[in-house]
Every structure is written in C-alpha cells, then in structure tokens.
Amino acid sequence: MMANHLAKPAIAALLAVPALCAAQAGMSVGLQAPQTIVARQIYELHSVVFWICVLIALIVFAIMFYSIVRHRRSIGREARQFDRYKPLEIVWTVIPCLIVVGLAFPATRTVLAMKDTSGPDLTIKVTGYQWKWRYEYLGENVSFYSELATPREQIENKAQKGENYLLEVDRPLVVPVAKKVRLLLTANDVIHSWFVPALGVKQDAVPGFVRDTWFKVDAPGTYRGQCTELCGKDHGFMPVVVEALTEEKYNAWLALQKATSTAVAAAAVAAAGKTYSSDELKAEGGKVYARSCAACHQANGQGLPGAFPAIAHGAITTGPLAGHIDIVMNGSKKNPAMAAWKQQLSDLEIAAVITYERNAFGNTTGDVVQPSRIASARN
Numbered sequence: 001m002m003a004n005h006l007a008k009p010a011i012a013a014l015l016a017v018p019a020l021c022a023a024q025a026g027m028s029v030g031l032q033a034p035q036t037i038v039a040r041q042i043y044e045l046h047s048v049v050f051w052i053c054v055l056i057a058l059i060v061f062a063i064m065f066y067s068i069v070r071h072r073r074s075i076g077r078e079a080r081q082f083d084r085y086k087p088l089e090i091v092w093t094v095i096p097c098l099i100v101v102g103l104a105f106p107a108t109r110t111v112l113a114m115k116d117t118s119g120p121d122l123t124i125k126v127t128g129y130q131w132k133w134r135y136e137y138l139g140e141n142v143s144f145y146s147e148l149a150t151p152r153e154q155i156e157n158k159a160q161k162g163e164n165y166l167l168e169v170d171r172p173l174v175v176p177v178a179k180k181v182r183l184l185l186t187a188n189d190v191i192h193s194w195f196v197p198a199l200g201v202k203q204d205a206v207p208g209f210v211r212d213t214w215f216k217v218d219a220p221g222t223y224r225g226q227c228t229e230l231c232g233k234d235h236g237f238m239p240v241v242v243e244a245l246t247e248e249k250y251n252a253w254l255a256l257q258k259a260t261s262t263a264v265a266a267a268a269v270a271a272a273g274k275t276y277s278s279d280e281l282k283a284e285g286g287k288v289y290a291r292s293c294a295a296c297h298q299a300n301g302q303g304l305p306g307a308f309p310a311i312a313h314g315a316i317t318t319g320p321l322a323g324h325i326d327i328v329m330n331g332s333k334k335n336p337a338m339a340a341w342k343q344q345l346s347d348l349e350i351a352a353v354i355t356y357e358r359n360a361f362g363n364t365t366g367d368v369v370q371p372s373r374i375a376s377a378r379n
Helices: 002-025 037-070 086-115 247-272 278-292 321-330 347-357 371-378
Strands: 122-129 132-137 142-147 173-176 181-187 192-196 201-205 211-215 221-227 239-245
Touching: 037 086, 122 173, 122 192, 122 201, 142 247, 173 247, 181 192, 181 201, 192 239, 201 211, 239 247, 247 347, 247 371, 278 347, 321 347, 321 371, 347 371
Parallel strands: 122 181, 173 239
Antiparallel strands: 122 132, 132 142, 181 211, 192 201, 192 221, 221 239
C-alpha cells in the first residue's frame, strides 16, 4: 500500500519532465550576441574561462570520486597518514598560476581596448537622472531625454506584458553603424550605470565626475540594456535602448532632430510668454505629474512616508508659493532624492505641475502659476 502511495507522485514527476523540457526549449541561455569588437573579446574571454572551469571541475571531481570508490574502507583500504606531499603541492600551486598568467594577457588586451576612446567619429554626453537618461550630441545642437515607455498598467499587472517589458523607451539613443561613438558619462543626482551587453559597454555615471567609454556597432539594429546601479526606488525602470542606423539613415535622422530642436525651442519661448487659464494649466500639470512625479509621490498624492512627502495637504504644496517653486526647480538639500527639474522641464511644464499640485488631491490654494513667473525665477 505504501509503495503504491509513493509510486504515484514519482510517476507524475516523471511524466512532467517532457513538458518542463518543452517549456525550457524557448529560453536562451548565455550572453547576448556581441555586436562590437570589445563585446566579442569579452564573449571569447568568458567562453575560455568557462571551459577552463568546466575542465578543472571534471578533473577534480573525477579524482575525488575515483578515490572515494577505489579506496573506501568497506573493501579493506587503509588511509595513508602523512603531513605533506611536495610534488602534489607544487603541481596544485603552479598550474593555477599558469592559468591566471595565461588569462591575464587577453584580459589586459580587452581592458586596454575598452579604455581607448581616442579618435571618435561622434561624441555624446550621457547624463543620468532618476530615472531617465539625457543624451547630448556635442557640436550638433541636439539633445533629448530618454525614459521608460512601458505603460504603468503593465507594471501594475493590469495589462499583459509586452515583448520588451521594462526595456523600451520613448526616445532611443540613435547612432551610425561602423562609426566610433564616444560617450561622456555623468549624473545629476546619484550614481547610475549605463549598460548595454551586446555592445560590451558598462560604465558608471557619477555626479561631479565625467567618465568615458566607446563602442562601434557592427550592424544596424536595436540593442537594449539597463541601468545596473541601485539608484533609487525605481532603479529597475531605467532602461537603455540604442538604435544603430546606416550612415545615410542616421544623417537623415540627425537633420530632422536639428530642425525639430529649433522648432521646439521656438515653441517653448512662445509658450513662456502666454497667459493660461487655471483649467489649461491643471490639465497640462496632471500629465506632467503622472509622467514625472507619480513614481515617488504616488498617483494619489499620498507620497511614501519617510521617503517622499505627500502632495495631498503637504507642507510644501499648501505653504508659500515661492518655496514650492524653489523646491520643484532646484530640488531639496534635505532630501537628495528630490530632483531639480529646471533643466528637465520647460517653463510651461513647471508652471502647470505646480498649479496642478496646489489645486489637486484636496489642496485648495487657488494659486495659478504662469510660465512667465517660472522664466523669471529661472533667470
């Protein structure tokens, strides 16, 4: 009876093995396919080290299991008693040293290649923010922010996850193929880390410092990565997407961006000089709040106790208007997690979100902030 009771779970487990193997068949194991010369060197070095480790494990475990079986006490074997065996000690010291020295040569070659940022065809400044990236194409008058594009409904499990869940952005970094791209990396608030495995690039972005790295993409395509530094509560929502185009398509894209930047700048200047109604500002401010503020202060304005203050009936959002404008534009010295938004948002966006916060979530100050006031505070 007991045998039958145990046999049923065992049979069920055996029958589940084929289904489990089928489920695993669609999964890929290993590194992303390398798309730059440095990424290929990293991939090859990883493969060599991996198989050396496998070989060492096979030899060690083979000797160990042979010794256990061949010299077990049950067949009358007696263990030898000795303190040291110099030939063996020399062997297990010399062989690891030779392996380490042998690996040092390709590893050093790869590290030196990673650090050689001389002679770039294109230089891009990358600034990390909580939780987005800003890309500035130096000498081209083109810059933009790149942030997560995955809908909040997917993150909150209210909608089906997309193919590139948490690895999609509104504006990717666009580069030409077969051109050496130098990145100058820094951060505006905390330490971030720009990482794209297929390009063989991982470089920290540190506030107050500028560090550089480079890559040259082999073929057109879209390559994805993430910030790999613990940079705050939403550190997992800071993807990196690089779109590599042929030189002809890249030049066309760059020309379009220059024209668009000029038009956007002109529109921002025009918007700053207009006077808006309270309803117009609150409507725009609600969009800005959902995009830039809700991650920390929550969609309902309740904040996170001990980390981010509540917007609803908050001391800042119901206190003096000048203080509210100052903390939105310049951040908080007491709480570094509060970002300075004056470089990230336009005068209209800042005016709108402040107006919205002072008249939403139960706040009834009635204050209306015009873009002209933000422009004056900025200057």
